[in-house]
Amino acid sequence: MSVRIDGKELAAKLRADIREEAEQYARQHGKQVGLAVVLVGEDPASQVYVRNKIKACEETGIRSYSYHLPAETRQEQLEELLDGLVADKNVHGILVQLPLPKHLDAERALKHIPSEKDVDGFCAENVGNLAMGRAALVACTPHGVMKMLEAYGIDPRGKRAVVLGRSNIVGKPMAMLLLNADATVTVCHSKTKDLAKVCAEADILVVAIGRAKFVTADMVKEGAVVIDVGMDRDENGKLCGDVDYEAVKEKAAYITPVPGGVGPMTITMLLYNTVLAAKRG
Ligand code: GUN
Numbered sequence: 001m002s003v004r005i006d007g008k009e010l011a012a013k014l015r016a017d018i019r020e021e022a023e024q025y026a027r028q029h030g031k032q033v034g035l036a037v038v039l040v041g042e043d044p045a046s047q048v049y050v051r052n053k054i055k056a057c058e059e060t061g062i063r064s065y066s067y068h069l070p071a072e073t074r075q076e077q078l079e080e081l082l083d084g085l086v087a088d089k090n091v092h093g094i095l096v097q098l099p100l101p102k103h104l105d106a107e108r109a110l111k112h113i114p115s116e117k118d119v120d121g122f123c124a125e126n127v128g129n130l131a132m133g134r135a136a137l138v139a140c141t142p143h144g145v146m147k148m149l150e151a152y153g154i155d156p157r158g159k160r161a162v163v164l165g166r167s168n169i170v171g172k173p174m175a176m177l178l179l180n181a182d183a184t185v186t187v188c189h190s191k192t193k194d195l196a197k198v199c200a201e202a203d204i205l206v207v208a209i210g211r212a213k214f215v216t217a218d219m220v221k222e223g224a225v226v227i228d229v230g231m232d233r234d235e236n237g238k239l240c241g242d243v244d245y246e247a248v249k250e251k252a253a254y255i256t257p258v259p260g261g262v263g264p265m266t267i268t269m270l271l272y273n274t275v276l277a278a279k280r281g
Contacts, residue, residue, distance in 0.1 A: 001249070001250065002226075002249045002250070002251075002252040002253055002254055002255045003152070003253065003254045003255075004249070004254075004255060004256075004257055005148050005152055005227075005254055005255065005256045005257075005261060006260065006261075007144075007148060007256060007257075007260055007261040007262055007263065007264045007265045008260045008264045010147070010148060010151050010264075010265065011264035011265050011267070011268040012264075014147065014265075014268050014272070015056070015059065015060055015268055015271065018060050018268070018271045018272055018275055019059075019060045019061050021275050021279075022060055022061040022062050022271075022275050022278075023061050025275065025278055025279060026061065029278075031090060032061065032062065032063040032090075033061070033062045033063065033092055033274055033275050033278040034062070034063045034064075034065060034088075034090045034091045034092050034093070034274075034278070035053075035057055035062055035063070035064050035065070035091070035092065035093045035094075035095065035119065035270075035274045036064075036065040036066075036067065036085045036088075036091045036093070036094045036095065037050055037053055037054060037064055037065070037066050037067070037095050037097065038067045038069070038078070038081065038082070038085075038094070038095065038096045038097065039066075039067070039068045039069070039097045040069045040070075040071065040073050040078060040096075040097075040100050040101055040104065041069075041070070041071035041073075041100070041101045042071055043099070046097045046098075046099075049097060050066070050068075050097050052267060053095070053267055053270060054066055056267045056268075056270075056271055057271065057274075060271050062271060062274055062275070063090070065085070065090075065091060067081060069081070071101050072101075073101075073104070075103075075104055075105060075108065075109065078096075078100075078104060078109050079108075079109055079112050082094065082096070082109060082112040082113060083112055085117075086112065086113065086114060086117060091117070092117065092119075092274055092277045092278035093117055093118075093119030093270075093273065093274040093277045093278075094113045094117045094118070094119070095119055095120055095270070096109060096110060096113070096120075098169075110122060110123065111123075115136075115137070116277060116280065117277060118137055119137055119140075119270060119273040119274050119277055120137075120139065120140065120169075120270070120273075121136065121137045121138045121139040121140065121143070121173065121273065122139065122168070122169070126138070127139075127168075127172075127173065130173055130176050130177070130180075131176055133180045137273045137276065137277065138173065138177070138269075138273070139169055139170070139173040140265075140266045140267070140269035140270045140273065141169065141170050141174075141208075141229060141262060141265075141266045141269075142170055142173045142174035142177050143173075143177070143269040143272075143273075144262060144265025144266050144268060144269045145174060145177075145206060145227050145229070145262060145265070146177050146178075146181070147265060147268075147269070148227070148256065148261075148262070148265060149204070149225070149227075152254060154204070154225055154254065155181075156178050156181040156182060156183035156204060157181065157182040157183065158182060158183070158184070159183050159184070159203040159204055160183070160184050160186075160201055160202055160203045160204070161175075161178040161183035161184065161185045161186070161202060161203065161204040161205075161206070162185075162186045162187075162188060162198055162199055162201065162202035162204070162205050162206070163175045163178070163185065163186070163187045163188065163206045163208070164188045164189075164195075164199065164205070164206065164207045164208065164209055164214075164215070164242070165187075165188075165189065165206075165207065165208035165209040165210075165229070166187050166189045167208065170208040170229055171187060171189075171208050172187070174206050174208065175187045178204070178206075183204065186198060186202075195219075196218065196219045199215065199219040199220065200218070200219055200220060200221050201221065202220075202221060202224055203221070203224055203225065204224070204225045204227070205220060205224055205225070205226050205227065206227040206229065207226070207227065207228050207229060207230060207241070207242040207243055208229035208230065208242070209230070209242055210230060210231075210232060210242065211230070211232065211242055212230070212232035212233060212234050212235075212240050212241075212242070213232075213234065213240060213241070213242070213243065213244040213245075214230075214242050214243070214244075215228075215242060215243040215244060215248065216244050216247060216248070217244065217247040217248050217250065217251050220248050220251050220252055221251075222251055223251075223252070223253045224251070224252050224253065225252065225253060225254040225255075226243055226248055226252045226254070226255045226256070227256050227261075227262065228241035228242055228243040228245070228255070228256050228257075228258050228261060228262065229241075229242065229262050230242030230243065230258060231258065231259075231263065232258075239258065239259055240258055241256075241257075241258030241261070243255070243258075245257060245258070
């Protein structure tokens, strides 16, 4: 049997602290911390994520500036909006919800956001700072995973950590954070040979590949810490993660559920980064 890492509970605790900091900022500066959220198009999942981010801002005393642009928005229009938000002193953080519609160049658009307002931690400067072990605005999902490990007294130092997935948003920054915390890190992906064997060597296994229940009990070492970043649907259309939770929980020492695990932490770290960006001025 394993300990269930409760992301919802931890997120609520952290959000109470973030709210206090946001209120203190507002008292000191005579204005609220501000986050601009830009959504282009009608992707249903993105609409849910954006709604949840805006709601979380309201609950934390952060003012949100929401922009919902039509799917046919041109690159120049999006970049013009971003340039305006960059110049706006009330906006401390800017988030462009991804993915953008196919005709838009996300990388080019995101280059308009300076590192100080890049609360997603996606830009080259923030990624570079993270790689060099410097304080930076860190990508929210992997940052949230580190907070979970810390809250449950799990020290990565000297541990064998395996990250399944190599995306710029989760896998790569996750690997860097674990490395910065003195773990021995392996990153696995679709071309990895003997994937199951590598996973089974992990003391800490972080899974972010977007495939429902991909990680089965035979891929997990007895007593491992298993962190599931997946948000998938099972054969019955029910929300599930990348890990076969019911089977793996019998083998792991710690495991995150889906929903209620990593998900609530991602938005919490976005709020955290926004307050940090405001305080840095
Ligand atoms: N799409 C999926 N995850 C994310 C995220 O963390 N930030 C943004 N901006 N878009 C996303």
